[in-house]
Amino acid sequence: MSLGLLLVQGLNGLQFGVLLFLVAAGLTLVFGVMDFINLAHGVQYMLGAYLGASLAAWTGSFWLGLVLALPAALLCGLVLEWLVFRHLYERDHLSQVLATFGVILFLNQAVRAIWGSAPLQMPVPALLEGGVQLMPGLQYPVYRIAILVAGLAVAGLLWLLVERTRVGALVRAGATHAPMVAALGVDIRGLFMLVFGFGAMLAGFAGVMAAPVLSVDPGMGDTVLILAFVVITIGGIGSVRGAFIAALLVGVIETLGRSLLPDLLRLVMAASPARQAGAALGSMLVYIAMALILAVRPRGLFPVRG
Amino acid sequence: MAEALLAVAGLRKRFGGLAVTDEVSFDVAAGEIHAVIGPNGAGKTTLIHQLSGTLRPDAGSIRFGGREVTGLGLARRARLGLARSFQITSVLPGFTALENAALAVQVRSGSSFRFLRAAAAERALNDEAMAVLEQVGLGARAGVMAGLLSHGEKRQLELAIALAMRPRLLLLDEPLAGAGPEETERLIGILRGLRGRYAILLVEHDMQAVFALADRISVLVYGRVIATDVPAVIRANAEVRAAYLGEDEAA
Amino acid sequence: MRAALVVLAALAAAPFLGFGEGYSLTLLARVMILAMAAVSLWLLVGGAGLVSLGHAAMLGIGAYAVVVLDDARVTDAVVVVPVAMAAASLFALATGAVAIRTSGVHFIMITLAFGQMAFFTASSLAAYGGDDGYTLYGRMTVLGHRWLEDRMVFHYLCLGLLALVLLGTRMVLGSRFGRVLRAARENPVRVEAVGFSPYPYRLVAYVLAGAVAGLAGVLLANAAEFVAPSYLAWQRSGDLLFMVILGGLGSLQGAVLGAVGFVLLEEWLGHLTEHWRLIFGPLLVLSVLFLKGGLVGVLRRG
Numbered sequence: 001m002s003l004g005l006l007l008v009q010g011l012n013g014l015q016f017g018v019l020l021f022l023v024a025a026g027l028t029l030v031f032g033v034m035d036f037i038n039l040a041h042g043v044q045y046m047l048g049a050y051l052g053a054s055l056a057a058w059t060g061s062f063w064l065g066l067v068l069a070l071p072a073a074l075l076c077g078l079v080l081e082w083l084v085f086r087h088l089y090e091r092d093h094l095s096q097v098l099a100t101f102g103v104i105l106f107l108n109q110a111v112r113a114i115w116g117s118a119p120l121q122m123p124v125p126a127l128l129e130g131g132v133q134l135m136p137g138l139q140y141p142v143y144r145i146a147i148l149v150a151g152l153a154v155a156g157l158l159w160l161l162v163e164r165t166r167v168g169a170l171v172r173a174g175a176t177h178a179p180m181v182a183a184l185g186v187d188i189r190g191l192f193m194l195v196f197g198f199g200a201m202l203a204g205f206a207g208v209m210a211a212p213v214l215s216v217d218p219g220m221g222d223t224v225l226i227l228a229f230v231v232i233t234i235g236g237i238g239s240v241r242g243a244f245i246a247a248l249l250v251g252v253i254e255t256l257g258r259s260l261l262p263d264l265l266r267l268v269m270a271a272s273p274a275r276q277a278g279a280a281l282g283s284m285l286v287y288i289a290m291a292l293i294l295a296v297r298p299r300g301l302f303p304v305r306g
Numbered sequence: 307m308a309e310a311l312l313a314v315a316g317l318r319k320r321f322g323g324l325a326v327t328d329e330v331s332f333d334v335a336a337g338e339i340h341a342v343i344g345p346n347g348a349g350k351t352t353l354i355h356q357l358s359g360t361l362r363p364d365a366g367s368i369r370f371g372g373r374e375v376t377g378l379g380l381a382r383r384a385r386l387g388l389a390r391s392f393q394i395t396s397v398l399p400g401f402t403a404l405e406n407a408a409l410a411v412q413v414r415s416g417s418s419f420r421f422l423r424a425a426a427a428e429r430a431l432n433d434e435a436m437a438v439l440e441q442v443g444l445g446a447r448a449g450v451m452a453g454l455l456s457h458g459e460k461r462q463l464e465l466a467i468a469l470a471m472r473p474r475l476l477l478l479d480e481p482l483a484g485a486g487p488e489e490t491e492r493l494i495g496i497l498r499g500l501r502g503r504y505a506i507l508l509v510e511h512d513m514q515a516v517f518a519l520a521d522r523i524s525v526l527v528y529g530r531v532i533a534t535d536v537p538a539v540i541r542a543n544a545e546v547r548a549a550y551l552g553e554d555e556a557a
Numbered sequence: 558m559r560a561a562l563v564v565l566a567a568l569a570a571a572p573f574l575g576f577g578e579g580y581s582l583t584l585l586a587r588v589m590i591l592a593m594a595a596v597s598l599w600l601l602v603g604g605a606g607l608v609s610l611g612h613a614a615m616l617g618i619g620a621y622a623v624v625v626l627d628d629a630r631v632t633d634a635v636v637v638v639p640v641a642m643a644a645a646s647l648f649a650l651a652t653g654a655v656a657i658r659t660s661g662v663h664f665i666m667i668t669l670a671f672g673q674m675a676f677f678t679a680s681s682l683a684a685y686g687g688d689d690g691y692t693l694y695g696r697m698t699v700l701g702h703r704w705l706e707d708r709m710v711f712h713y714l715c716l717g718l719l720a721l722v723l724l725g726t727r728m729v730l731g732s733r734f735g736r737v738l739r740a741a742r743e744n745p746v747r748v749e750a751v752g753f754s755p756y757p758y759r760l761v762a763y764v765l766a767g768a769v770a771g772l773a774g775v776l777l778a779n780a781a782e783f784v785a786p787s788y789l790a791w792q793r794s795g796d797l798l799f800m801v802i803l804g805g806l807g808s809l810q811g812a813v814l815g816a817v818g819f820v821l822l823e824e825w826l827g828h829l830t831e832h833w834r835l836i837f838g839p840l841l842v843l844s845v846l847f848l849k850g851g852l853v854g855v856l857r858r859g
Contacts, residue, residue, distance in 0.1 A: 037662050039795075087846055093662050094608050098802055099845040101795040106838025113832045226673045226791065229666040237662065276683050283677035287670050291655045294667065298658045358750070384752035396750070398743045409740050413752040418733045419761070425733040471751055 004138040009259045010252065015144050017251020018151030022206035023224055024231040024243045025158060026199020032238025032304060033171055033195050037093050039100040040080065042225025043107040044200045048073045048207025049216045050111055053122040062125035062212075069208045070201055077200025081193060089192070104222070112218045122211035147209050154205065155244055162240055171195060227254065230290050236300030246301065250286055257285035309372050311336045311505045312357075312388075312475055317366035319352055319529075326352045327363065328529035334475065334505050339497075341508040341516045344526035345549065350509050351393070353526065354479045357507070358390040359383040371474060385413065389473030393480040393509075395460040399453030403444055403463050406452050407435035410470035438469040442496050458489030465496060469504075476506045482515055494518065517541070525549070560856055561723060561810035564817055568716050572709060582708045584824060586780045589715040590773050592816035593722050595800040597769035599812035600726050602801050604735065605762045606742030607657070610665050611672025612797050615645045615767040617789030619774020621679055624691045624784045628684070634697040634705075638775055645771025646764045648675065653763035657756060672794050679786040690785030697779055705779060715776055719813075722769055727809055729765070738762055799841060805851025814852045 027041045051072045056065025084103055088096045124143045131139035162168040170191055173181050181188060206224075214220065231250050235242025262278025269277070293301065310333035319327035326349040334340040344350055355361035357368060359380040368376045375383055384390070398406050408431045412418055415430060425431065439445050442462045447455060452463055461481060468476055481497065482490050494515050500506065501519070510516050516523065517537045524534040527549045533540060540546055571577075571585055594616050601607040622641035631637065652671040656664055685691045696705040704710050729735050741748045741755035748755055778784045787793070796819065804815025822840070826833035848855070 031662065037665065084842055091845075093665060094602070094798075094802065095845050097608065097610060097665060098795070098799055099842045101792075101799070102838045102841030102845065104838070105792075105834045105841065109832050109834035109838065113835065222791070226669060230670050233663060233666045233670070276681070279681040279683070280678050283681055284674050287674035290667070290670055291652075294659065294663075295655050298663070300663075360746075379754070380746075380749040381752050381754040384750055390750050392747075392750070396744060396747045398740050398747060400743050401740065405736070409736060409748070409753075410751040412733055412736065418737050418753065418758075420733045421735075422728050422732055424728070424731045425736045426731060428733075467747075467751060 004135055006256075006260070007134055008138070008140060009256050011140060011144065011148070013252035013255035014248060015148045015151070015251070016255055017248035018148055018155070019206045019210050020224065020227055020231055020251050021155055021244050021247035022151060022209075023203045024228040024235070024247050025155075025240055026202045027228050028232040028235065028238055028240060028243045029171065029195050030199050031232070034089055034192050036085065036089055037096045037100070038085065039097060039225065040085075040103040040107070041199065041203055042221035042223075042228065043104055044073060044077055044203035044221070045207040045210075045224050046111065046216075046218070046221030047076050047107070048204030049122075049211040049214075049220060050115060050120065050207075051076075051204070052208030053120045053211050053216050054115070056122055062123065065122070066208050070205060073204025073207070074197050074201045077204075078193065078197050080200075081196045085196070086189075086192075108218050108221070115218075117218060120211075120216035122216060124212045141213075143212060147213070150209060151206075154202070158202075158240060159244075167191075167194070227286070230286060232300075234290055234293050234300055236302035236304055238304035239300070239302040242300060242302030242304075249289070253289055254286045258282040261285070309369070310334060311338075311371060312507065313367075313369040314357070315367050315369075317353075317356060317368065318364045319349075319356060319361065320364055326529050327356065330366070330526070330529070330531050332524045332531055332534050334507050336474075336505050337502050338521045339501060339506045339508060339519050341510060341520035341523045342526055343510070343513070343516055343523060347528075348526040349529040350526055351479070352529075354390070354393075354477065354509055358388065358477055384471065387471070387474035388477060389468035389471045389475070390477040391464045391468045391479060391481055393483050395457070395464055397452040397455075397460055397463050397467065399451065401452055402449055403439060403452055403455065403459075403466070404432065404435050404448040406463055407438050407466050407470040408432060410467045411435050414472060435470055438466045439463075441469060441499075442466045443492065458485050458492065461485055461489065461493060462496065465493075469500075474505065476500070476504050478506060478508050478510070480510055481508070482510060482512045490515070558727070558808075558810050560853065561813045564810075564813050565716065565720055565723075568719075569713075572712060577709075579708065582712055583780065584820065586712060586715050586776075588817055588820045589719045590776045590780060591797070591800065591820060592813045593715075593719050593776070594770050594773040594797055595804070595812040595816045596719075596722050596726050596809065597766040597773070598797050599801050599804075599806075599809055600729070600762055600766045600769075602798070603806045603809065603811070604726075604730055604742070605738045605759050607759060607763065608665050608798070609668040609763075609766075610791065610794050610798060611652075611668035611670070611675075612766070612770060613791070613793035614672040614675035614789050615649060615770035616774040616777065616793070616797075617675060617679060617784075617786070618645045618648050619771030620778040620784045620788050621682075621685070621774075622771070623693065623697070623775055623778040624685050627693050628691070630694075632694065632697050633701065634699045637697050638772065641775045642768045642771040645774065646768040649764045649767025650760070653760050653767075657759045657763060669791055669794070672789065672791055676786055676789040676791065679789050686785070688786060690783055690787075693778065693782045693784070696782060697775075711780070715780075718772065718776070722772075723809070723813065726769075730809065734758060734761070803844060803848070803851055805853030807850055808853045811851050811853040814856075818852055 023045050030036055030038055048069055052065050052069040055068045056062050059065060084099060088099055128143040128146045131141050134140045162171060170181060170186055227250060231246045232243055235246035261282040262275045265274035265278045312334040315331045317327050317330040342350060356363045359378055367374060370386060370388055411431050411434045436448060439448050442465050444459060444462050444466060447459060455463060482493055485493060497519055520537055522534060523537055523540045524531050525540060525546050533543050533546050568585060568589060598612045601609050619641040622644045623637055626637050626640060656667040659667060680688050737753050737758045741758060745755050800815035800819045801812055803818050804811030826836050
């Protein structure tokens with residue numbers, strides 16, 4: 001294990017963390033503002049990737065694919081909101097979990113029916129091809145750095161939006177005192193749709209960005225969804241800041257754990273059991289970290305509601 | 307002099323910059339009915355929360371039965387004999403009145419980690435639960451789901467649950483809240499029947515009830531106890547009249 | 558409990574009513590085993606008010622205990638069943654100790670995450686087939702006898718255990734313990750105010766449910782003679798939760814009705830089209846939106 005490997009995996013972890021944040025941000029806002037637990041948020045990410053990949057193939061341009069995929073993802077989100085989710089806001093969490101679970105089953109299958117089960121490829125745009133030299137003899141892909149930068153930029157934008165604008169103030173107030181905001185005469189339904197659509201688009205954006213480096217397949221949304229849940233649980237449900245910190249944490253722990261633990265364990269045990277134990281432990285690491293954090297702070301790092 | 311059953315000393319609680327409980331000290335002797343009154347926003351509810359263990363005070367101490375309980379939670383204090391009733395009725399709507407009371411009996415009669423024998427068939431639990439229901443005049447309604455009882459009956463059940471715990475101190479948070487004139491009459495009668503058998507800390511808005519029942523009254527204004535004395539003295543206290551009764555008369 | 562008794566009687570009679578051949582019996586075994594798991598989940602959701610989205614992990618751990626023992630050539634039920642149940646209970650104890658400190662939506666997410674942790678762990682166990690799963694050498698023996706190879710014996714074993722689990726859960730719900738548990742679901746503050754701390758009761762319920770799900774896992778492994786990480790996938794947890802809701806939270810027997818309804822629906826739609834989830838998903842959504850009270854509710858109204 002070299003310093004270079006550590007650096008590369010650290011960067012990969014941060015990049016994965018940023019993608020997780022884009023998904024988790026929508027999830028945590030939707031939950032914070034609407035008290036709505038949306039399992040189907042992961043399929044927004046998947047839809048983003050599929051739409052991006054197909055639109056890029058159709059137009060022959062990554063950039064056109066990206067630009068077209070965003071409104072398409074937004075539209076999908078709004079249609080789902082109109083068809084299913086808005087009928088669930090008044091229901092208990094159990095109903096929300098199940099109904100959105102049904103939406104996942106449907107959409108995962110629909111994706112399979114339309115695009116097939118085989119993973120889709122999305123090429124890296126020419127502008128972002130190649131690599132940069134991190135250390136002598138160590139190249140890191142430009143595209144991955146672009147993901148990191150784009151993700152951080154969106155995170156910054158989101159922070160400005162939530163902390164510095166009137167709509168953001170309403171969203172924050174809605175997260176803590178929804179009935180109060182409604183009583184002030186704010187169109188809470190409209191606010192809900194706005195937040196919802198915005199969250200869907202963020203997740204879609206993450207999906208498009210991830211498409212060239214991760215495999216685009218029908219189950220991709222589920223994996224991200226569960227990690228995004230871990231993120232918002234650790235970060236404190238409803239907190240964008242918490243989601244950001246927790247997303248980077250989870251991204252790094254997950255990536256480093258899976259890649260480095262087998263090597264680390266080889267220092268103390270034989271190669272074959274080390275590989276097995278390392279793989280098992282690496283995949284558990286995020287959840288163990290979550291358990292430890294929650295054991296100390298049951299409401300997450302930055303609880304919004306008291 | 308023996309220590310009072312409940313001794314509160316120097317209790318303080320701040321929310322942000324606002325002192326909602328400010329150096330509150332008072333005590334409740336065994337068998338005494340001690341009322342706490344005060345205008346809205348005086349901090350009565352916050353005080354109840356701290357006494358029952360749902361809110362941790364910033365400073366000060368609460369001693370109950372000669373024992374420091376400041377750091378204990380709601381359930382631990384309840385098991386020590388501090389029974390709390392709720393301002394907003396808090397019964398188990400899907401349980402019968404009898405089962406509501408039987409649950410409270412269950413706490414102090416053996417382990418509840420029993421898994422197979424039907425609790426509803428335990429004579430000992432049911433008999434005691436029935437006795438407290440009779441005591442508050444709900445005997446005839448024992449088999450009714452608590453959610454289907456009238457508001458007044460729920461207030462009675464609330465009392466019955468507290469009594470079923472066989473407490474040493476009843477912490478009654480506005481037991482008359484929302485009750486109509488007839489129901490109020492009945493509830494006051496029940497409370498009068500408890501006099502001398504239980505120590506009671508009574509937080510109540512109904513002044514007539516308070517002056518009729520209390521042995522001593524503490525007046526809470528802006529988080530501070532401005533007076534503690536027998537009803538006649540409180541009634542005559544100029545500061546109390548200004549802060550509280552005056553407001554009542556104006557209204 | 559009438560509806561559940563009817564279902565149990567129907568299951569008892571099924572082999573003599575034209576459902577005695579291999580395919581039907583396999584399907585019925587699946588119904589009974591999942592019903593058992595659904596009953597254990599009902600104890601949590603309907604009894605304790607704990608919405609777990611990681612219950613398949615308990616089932617899967619039971620199944621993987623069979624795998625690990627099978628790999629070590631330990632195949633007798635006398636050892637396998639207690640070990641599997643203990644393993645599932647231990648997992649429930651460890652994860653429940655953290656999860657039950659939280660409530661509501663946090664609990665849902667944490668159980669989901671722990672379930673996923675178990676799933677990834679199972680996937681990474683290369684010695685037991687990893688993602689591809691593990692084929693057992695054969696069904697468990699009982700005191701050295703190969704009785705369970707006989708489909709009819711296995712059928713009635715599942716039926717007997719399901720009846721036992723149903724009866725046991727019913728007794729637990731009615732006991733002192735169950736009363737505290739149900740009361741804490743309805744109004745936790747009330748329960749604390751009379752002197753009970755809900756935590757230990759919920760944790761014990763979680764462990765009990767884990768043990769029963771572990772038993773169902775043992776049966777599931779033996780029914781298919783095959784175990785794969787997909788047994789622990791979070792979608793399976795969603796399925797179990799759906800069974801509980803489909804049947805209805807108002808009554809324990811809902812879990813049994815829900816499991817029957819779920820498996821039959823899945824089976825029927827699976828025959829119609831390869832993309833049966835395109836129908837199943839929307840049906841799930843519709844049943845949540847409109848089928849309040851579940852199948853039990855429909856039976857009561859009808």
